[in-house]
Amino acid sequence: MHNPEARPGVKVLDRGVEFSVYSENATGMELCLFTPDGTETAHLPMSHERGNLFRLLVDGLKPGQRYGYRAFGRYDPMAGHWFDSSKLLVDPYAREIDAAYRYDPKLAQYGVETADIVPKSVVVADLPEATDHVALPDGAFIYEAGVRSLTMLNPHIPESIRGTVAALGHPALVEHLQKLGADAIELMPITAWIDERHLRELGLTNAWGYNPVTFMAPEPRLCPGGISELRGAVEALHQAGIAVILDLVFNHSGESDQFGGSLSFRGLDSATYYRLAEDDPSVFINDTGCGNTIACDHPMVRRYIIDSLRFFVTQAGVDGFRFDLAPILGRTRHGFDTHAATLDAILSDPVLKDRTMIAEPWDIGPGGYQLGHFPAPFLEWNDRARDDMRRFWRGDPNMTGLLADALSGSSHIFSVRDQHVTRSVNFIAAHDGFSLHDVTAYVHKHNGPNGESNRDGHDENFSWNNGVEGETENQVVMARRRQDIKALLATLFASRGAIMLKAGDEGGMTQYGNNNAYCQDNETTWIDWKAMDEELIAYTGELAALRRQFAVFSETAFFTEEDVSWLRPDGETMTVKDWEAAECDSLSVVLSTVERESAAPTRLAILINRSHEEVAFSLPERDAHGWHSLAGQARGAVEIALAPRSVSFYAEMLSETG
Template sequence: MSEPLKKPGVRVLDRGVEFSVYSENATGMELCLFDKAGAQTAKLPMAHAGGNLFRLMVDGIKPGQRYGYRAFGEWDPMNGLWFDPAKLLTDPYAREIDRPYRYDPDLSEFGVDTADMVPKSIVVADSAEDIGHVDFPDGGLIYEAGVRALTMLHPDVPKPIRGTVAALAHPAVIDHLKKLGVDAIELLPVTAWMDERHLQPLGLTNAWGYNPVTFMALEPRICPGGIAELRGAVKALHEAGIGVILDLVFNHSGESDQFGGVVSFRGLDNATYYRLAHDDPSVLINDTGCGNTIACDHPMVRCYIVDSLRHFVTEAGIDGFRFDLAPVLGRRYEGFDPDSETLHAILNDPVLKDRTMIAEPWDIGPGGYHLGNFPPPFLEWNDVTRDDIRKFWRGDPSMTGQLADALSGSSHIFSTNGQGSTRSVNFIAAHDGFSLYDLTAYVHKHNAENGEHNRDGHDENYSWNNGVEGETDNELVNNRRRQDLRALLATLFVSRGAIMLKAGDEGGCSQKGNNNAYCQDNEITWLDWAHMDGELVAHTAELSALRKRFAVFSQTDFFTDDDVLWLRPDGKVMDVADWECPECQCLSMVLATTETTTGHPTRLAVLINRGLEEAVFLLPEAHEDGWHSLAGQSQGAVEIALAPRSVSLYAERLNEGETH
């Protein structure tokens, strides 16, 4: 006979199914079984099995069984206790649920039965299929996409699967990713979430998914086939050489603040799963801005997080994870600790240690900004690079040095503690904020459709509109925007470190100036495939191919003096006065590199002109073959006339032993 479960979860055995759930403060626990129509078929008391576990073996049931828990104990929210046996509770370890979560005021009313409101957990057996793993290269290209946004309007994807995880496996989607040279697609949350309670009266729904209730079950609205559907999509992407990264939210849950629902964690043991104020257990600490904060330093919560990650690796072949508001993972009551046991457990778990880990290195709690402070090999979203690239191209004064640092992998941030390489994820736009096109078309946010009177979203976006706010028929303005988009994309692709491209930015997609489109599950966020700028898509694909062709961009060790020269347009080395010049509009970055396919030594010149006038650049003295435009323009030139608001690349093949 198998040993009983020693931690929470569900285990399928030949004789039936064993259930186990954790609570430190519950006085009793009840397992409720349901049929597929939602009717309750059994209420079974669970035994207190020690170690704060309640356990029950039920003979004769099989995968597909619906179930939920009811916890008994004291209802005393002023002391952090929310036990109410009238509340049906989703199993935190549920791998699938039978329908989406939905907010209802009765979820927080004591004594009101919620069996007809709360999704039923579904028993799922382990998969025996191993679909392998795709390694993400250190300086690879991440494509950030929401499942619905990416596929809802794709004309080649069959309508029945548009907006679902299954659509990611469609050849048309995969062909587009391959055309762009994507190394990994990073999916906005696919785990089941609850729409925020203020959205329903506005007729809106959550479009991003950053409001989970439980951390393993997949969202039925976008993944109706559960873990098998995700596994199938990952398998198809792997066969195309594309990795899959999941954006996961372990920092808060959709049970929200004290006015939110009792759906899972709160009803099982509020004081265990959430961080409460030391001096007032009625207060949920809100380091996330979402009403609560998961107590990630609690041993049981730590186990749950690691088990969730392992689940997605072993059951779906997921290649990496991006952690929303990641400092919460390392928070203790005293603050963020990069050596926390939870971060250590994630990085050293034998199932997880070869996967890519990416931190969003800030939350809104005390001392919550930690760019550069996460332990290696965590990669980190780099908002400094994001903002500096934006400000440079907007025309802000004295930005030349900041741009050079951004292109170099932000060594001043990531060289702490003797580290010799960057862990930066460079990006200019992401799901949160303006799209790349909107950076060039809007000075102000336009979020009125979010229902908050334009109060939500960041007020400073370091954006510009080229003379007209929003859409226009003025072809001069539109041409300037296209120039700026090409230059912004080129800047991203020649930066050192991993890079991330927001889905749709390769084709100039707009969100109509909405910089907080989390609640716009509609044409505002859905990619308009029919009106993609084909020339811009081709430009992005060319940049990606160049990035892969030359090793210098995907390498992550910091530049030395032998690797790079920074030159003025006249070909002279930049000095302190040049770096500090407020009006500096131009910069040359000359790089020593090799071609990845041949290993042949090469010099690259990246020429940057953010000015409104053409600029003349003198390249360093050429060797035998001279400088050649990588855009197929001038050949063998040394003096280059560079168009305004543009970036251009030139290459010179060297003989063995030659340097720049």
């Protein structure tokens, strides 16, 4: 029986350190103590207490003590039990580990000692509780980045901290985020992970971090200073008004399938921490495609998830979380439940309730696509808007209505259950898939360097190459791609809801057609700052400033007829025939809004021309001031010649009677 008072983890007391670990099926547990050089100095039996908790208080221990566990019980994988006391196990509640995880065949071999290859958990005392918090505004601009890809080649950051969390707080990086106008940086996983076992033979390493073993301890290769290093970076970003979101993986662990190793959960109690097939407990349910699925509906696992989130809020001041393959958080034995206990616990927890929560609303399990079905106020990655914006600019037919819906916050998705606001996170590109540049430069994926004969990654990317596949010195092709990138950026920044930009896309970064670069911890994923397009960076900053200038972009309520008009290039209202036309390449969107600084009522026009020809646009005037370009053209323009493959913004400031 689960005891709600059971408190796993480590407590630093005046007299020593108390260790607690949870297991429903272990018959015994030992605490193993180590010196910093890895020498085992003691293995101490722990008392088995109520609530399936094993506990031991050791006098005289201090923060910095290395430790691990050995669990005793039945080794019977056919029944879902993998107990093996030769395996040193990392504490799931470890806040720090002393080395990175690394795969070794010994991890999967019964009866083979692993203390020499498994990282040691480290006792860490609590920091003073973080009180600073930067709340994300509605319609926030989120910048998604991996720590190493963002900082490894930045010439303005000292080499000593490149590739680490400490680099995130460096003034050069903070200034870049401010220049872009980002409201938040979303960090790809920084918790300790293990490289997939097949990568070692290929000479590759995991570059993304979506293969964690423990869910609190920072990855030593990224964050050698532990939680204090993360807190310092968060504080530096907060001083610049930039929020920090952590991308966390609670859906699976790097122990993988039945051929994987025992590092933590599996050895402590596989049948509790993982979902096993009811008719054959030797089989790990694989709703993730990564070999196993965490049992997020188990009460102790739920507590572990909540405690992990609280840890990053209270100890580092983190402002929000993005959940990888988030339907698993809401999946029970009966399928996905919008009101699953774990989702409710996240939203109702008093420590977490003011933090931003973002779901990646799909996995590969049954009923795994749940876009629009997460409970408010969860934000959700919107892959349909991504695909529809790409397909419109690729030139696919019958895309006008779908583009309009994406620009409007995808009301057909987020209005379910009588909701009246969008919770969409719109994006054109993310870490998973083509970069923004590659959307315009590659029709086909080029994943050969990943060592899987180009079988990995998505085959359909809704991309185009402007006449040449891949990188080229052809100036005409390069100019066309650049124009398309600007059009895609403008479309993204003109959309209603939160928006997300992949780091490097503001400067035209390429990944050479690799749309699954998870194992490319090298120049494929590292931003080459010297090659970044400064004009594109400036343009991105202008778009972000425009979003801040007009209130319409921070509002999330769905448009009414009074809020928006959809016009043909001649200025007339779009008809049903216009909407249904297969090749509708040009339209304008006129929005009623307020200019923030002056509080003046304003009409904002977004002109869109995906054709390869210049198109003449007319805008209906309502005020003597007339329309003026937000790029600085003269006032009074009603007839506008819009360049091919472009998006332009115009405003008409209205008088009180306008």
